[in-house]
Amino acid sequence: MEILCSQISERLNNRRFTVAGNTNGLSGAGTVFHYHVEDDAIWGTYQGGRIRMGNQVGRVTGTDTIELLYHCLTTDGEILAGWSRGTVGVDHAGRTTLSFVWGWLSGATGGGESSYIELAA
Template sequence: MQTSSSNIGDRLHNRHFVVANNTQGLSGSGTLFHYQVEGDAISGTYHGGRIRLGHQVGRVTGHNSIELLYQCLTTEGELLAGWSRGRVGIDKAGRTTLAFEWGWLSGATGGGTSSYIELEASEPR
């Protein structure tokens, strides 16, 4: 039997994601996310669009849930940091999906919801 972290690890480790919906946030159609998972520890990088460079660190919190802290440097030179709590799912095509509730901790105020979809290996990065 697989543990919750191995199920999420199988869905996230060394996979790339793009934004499906993020109307209140900075990441958009040009932003690419890449995750690594080791046990229940999650790390990631992201860039593109308005994001010059971003990093994430987090953990698995349940069989389909994760929490992350993130920080980024924008193309306008802003330094921002925030938190998110998310659900890992699977769409009808078998691609991994992510749905987050998030908020800013530093550099900005507010928050919102966002969703992401796995970029298939054959899609351009």
């Protein structure tokens, strides 16, 4: 598992991401996700757009897969929580990509799919 975690860590640790596609979700243009990785543990923050503040916690589950729990406070004062399972990839320009299947656990119903792209350093 150590080698698997180091590959994910190289792609996620201390990197920022923005939404590439999220038709059913709350995050959108202006939402920035900032991830940290230590061994198989992942955590991060997100804010912007309709998200006043949010947090994530999760773990590495495979060579290119992760799972996360997240919660946020929206700009409308709503508190929401959910889950996601994601794949970490690389685009043609060498930027890290994230693709998730997700669902709400509290504050909303439903779910969907979303994708994210690494912001330039």
